[in-house]
Amino acid sequence: MNTQQQNLTIEQALGQANAHWNAGQADQAERLCQQVLVQWPGQTDALHLMGLMAHAYGNLDLAIDHLRRACLAPRAPAIYLSNLAEMCRQGGHLADAEIAARRAVAMDNSLVAGWNNLGIILQEAGKLEESLTCLERVVALQPDYAEAHNNLGNTLKRLGRLDEARQGYEQALALAPTYAEGLSNLSNLLNDLGQPDEALAMARRAIDANPRLSDAYINAAAVEVARDRYVEALRWVDGLLVHAPIHVGALGVRATILRRLGRLDEALADARRAVAASPDNGEAQNILGEVLQAQDKADEAMAAFDRAAASIGFAPEKALVNRGILLMEQGDRDGAKAAFDQVLAQFPRSASAWFNLADLHRFTPGDPGIATMEALIRTGGVQSHADRAALHFALGKAWMDAGDPERAFTYLAEGNRQKRATFAYDPDAIDQWIANIIAAFPAALIDRPATAVPGSDLPVFVLGMPRSGTTLIEQILASHPAIAGAGELATLQNLVHQAGGYPALASALIPENEAMLGRHYLDAVTPLAGNHRRLVDKMPSNFLFAGLIHRILPEARIIHVRRDPADTCLSCYTKLFTREQLFSYDQVELARFHRGYERLMEHWRAVLPADRFIEVHYEDVVTDIKAQARRLTDFCGLDWSPACLDFHQTARTIRTASINQARTPLYASSIGRWRAYAPYLGPLLEGLGIDAQAPVAPAAKRGKKPVVAL
Incomplete structure (x- = not known):
């Protein structure tokens, strides 16, 4: 110096x-x-x-x-305290941040930056009404402050007041058209409102305005995740991780995408990296728990959800819902109900809690839960597109329970309409795709001598339409001491995707690469089998790949589960799926898809060998479970086990749309259930070629005794 x-x-x-x-x-x-x-x-x-x-x-x-x-x-000076508050917030020290910010505005009641920082801190801490008061003061003190309007929009959004939040973001952008944070937040809001194209365009504008704005990439990825376009979502997240390799939010989104793709080891690595970078981040803990849950590590998953539930901000609501879902998967209905009740006690507007609780609860006329859910979808209730759709499905189920099908189908029709509006679906393209699959796997290809693949007798594929009874069949099989139930595995779909376009890859199949695909599949699933002789892969949509399965795993067994078309489609139409079932949210499209599925299964029935492919009728299982269970175990090459008859008592994780029915005694009245709702199924029945006025076939009158069924 x-x-x-x-x-x-x-x-x-x-x-x-x-x-x-x-x-x-x-x-x-x-x-x-x-x-x-x-x-x-x-x-x-x-x-x-x-x-x-x-x-x-x-x-x-x-x-x-x-x-x-x-x-x-x-x-x-007060501004120093305000700056300290902001830095503590960025460091995740919300309690210290709040103390400093409150001291700042107490010293200088007109300090705009102080009120702004306090509003943001309270927002992140979940103290939304106080946050709203602070941020409304900011825009009153400085109406041309674009950032304040943006922050006010964030608080309004978290309060569920989406229309007002949009006004806040739009006011911010009117003041500063290239304000990247405002563009990014508006993208996130538009996605919640069910406007994915507009949301993605807004995220792109935000990135153009600030190529290093992390949230914009995450919001773009969220749009694609909501549309089940995971490859596109990964591109956005990977683009962010190039210049921010330990960004907690990006690692979390990437882990979520990989989990949905079934790439669980990679998902776990990213989730653990996110938690290591920010151990107190509740959302990262939630994502870690979800990946561990998908790996059937229930205790570790619950511990992660507990940590998330103890965090500050908005992660606790999701964590408590996740705890309930995990308990539901483990068969603890009472524990799950208590968990969802706890969510609603703390977060009474939680659509996710109501949606899951509705699946556990049997509603009766006058049930207060119905009135509460109906209030949530009225003006002033929840505004998120996904939340509203979920509540409509929950109300449809509630009114069906309560014996009012007209009201039930009013809600179901609207819920399906809202869900259908969020994605593109081309039934003509699907029809052509199914025709291409049939053409790509002629009898000559199926009958061609195959290369032996050691261990290919391990997998048993249970497939068919969603809601056709595939979970019931897996549960019966998994109750056998020599059979492990692996649930709905994405392994085969991922292999097909990596191998090239489907069914075009059929033309390139030769014994060497058939065997290679089979070995890749077995390498992925064999660890799930433990010391069991058979492993059930119950991904219903594997019906698309039945011919390919026989080529790459020549000793594998394929069980096609069939159910009455109208009952199957009714069950699909009344369910909001967590997986991609784009055909199920419009009655005409649903019937058309079912017809395409039937054409494809007719083809597989004709070309696949009888010792590798059988069909099981759901109705036969319901009315004579012992005979059908023996048939199934015989087909799997195993000795009979009486445990198969007590399948509903088998302790195992169940992770499908039929999660609760798998352990619930029902009656054979589930057969022909559609007839009670025929007046509301006109387009579906017409598409299926079913005359609702036709006499009931004798088979539909079978089985008056109580049974456990799906």
Whole structure:
């Protein structure tokens, strides 16, 4: 340090330090601040500037330390406390942030930055009404403050007041059209409102305005995830991770995408990286729990959900719902109900809790739960498109329970309409695709000698239409001591995707690559079997690949589950699926898809060998379970086990749309159930070629005794 600098007064040194900092000369600014602190340890202004510099260069912990020390002085300006609050917020120290922000506005009631920071902190802490009051004060004090309108929009969105939130974002963008954060937040809101194309366009605009804005990439990925377009979603997330390799949000979204793709080991690695980067992040803990749950590590998953439930902000609601779903999968209905009741006690507007609770609960006329859900979809209730759709399905189920099908189908029709509006679906293209599959797997290809694949007798594929009884068949088989139930595996679909277009890949099949695909499949699923001789892969949509299965796994067994078409389609139409079932949300399209499925199964029935492919009728299982269970175990090459008859008592994880029915005693009245709702199924029945006025076939009158069925 030169002599001239050493002779500066503290006031002069601070003035020059600020000038150097504003000119981008950080080294000179820091030297002058350190000179001041040598002469006056704890000098407030020098510490504050050192904190700002540390923050600018990414050293948040050092920045917070400098600011804390700066604010120890009795006369520290309110803006210093406000800046400390913001840095504590960024560091995840919300309690400390709130204390500092409240001190700031208490010192200076007109400090716009202080009220703004306090509003954001309270928002993240889940204290939304207080946050709203703060941010409304900010826009009153400074109406042309674009960031404040954006922040107000964020709080309104979290309050569920989406229309008002949109006004906040649009006001922010009217003041600053290239304001990247405002564009990104509006993208997120439009996605919630069920406008994915507009949402993606807004996210792109945000990235153009600020290519390093992390949230914009995450929001773009969220749009694609909501449309089940996982490859596109991964591109957005991977683009962000290039310049932010340990971004907690990006790692979490990537883990979620990989989980949905069935790439669980990769998903777990990303989830653990997210948690390691931010152990107190509740959302990261939720995502870790969801991946562990998918790996059937229930205890570890529950521990992660418990950590998320104890966090600050909005993760606790999701964590409590996740706990309920996990308990439901484990067969603990009472525990699951208690978990969802706990969610609703804390978060009475939780559509996810109501949706899951409705599946566990048997509603009766006058049930207060119905009135509560109906209130949530009225004006002033929940506005998220996904939440509203879920509540409509829950209300449809509730009114069916309560014996009012007209009301039930009013809600179901609207719920299906809302869901159908969120994605593109081309039934003509699906018809052509099914025709292409049939053409690609002629009898000559199926009959061609296959290369032996050691261990290919391990898998048993249970397939068919969703809601046709595939879970029932898996549960019967998995009750056998020699059979493991693996649930709905995405393994085969992933292999097909990696191998090239389907069914075009059929033309390239030769014994060598058939065997290679079979080995890849077995490498992935064999660890799931443990010491069992057979492993059930119960992905219903594998019916599309039955011919391919026989080629790559020549000793594998395929069980096609058939159920009355109208009963199957009714069950699909009344269910909001968590997996991609795009055909099921319109009665005409649903009937058309079922006809295509029947054409394909007719083909497989004709070309696949009888010792590798059988069909089981759901109705036969319901009315004579013992005979059908023996038939199934014989087909699997196993000795009979009476445990198969007590399948509903088998303790195992069940993760399908039939999760609750799998353990619930029902009656054979599930056969022909559609007839009670025929007046509301006109387009579906017409599409299926069913005359609702035709006499009931004798088979539909079988089985008056109580049974356990799906």
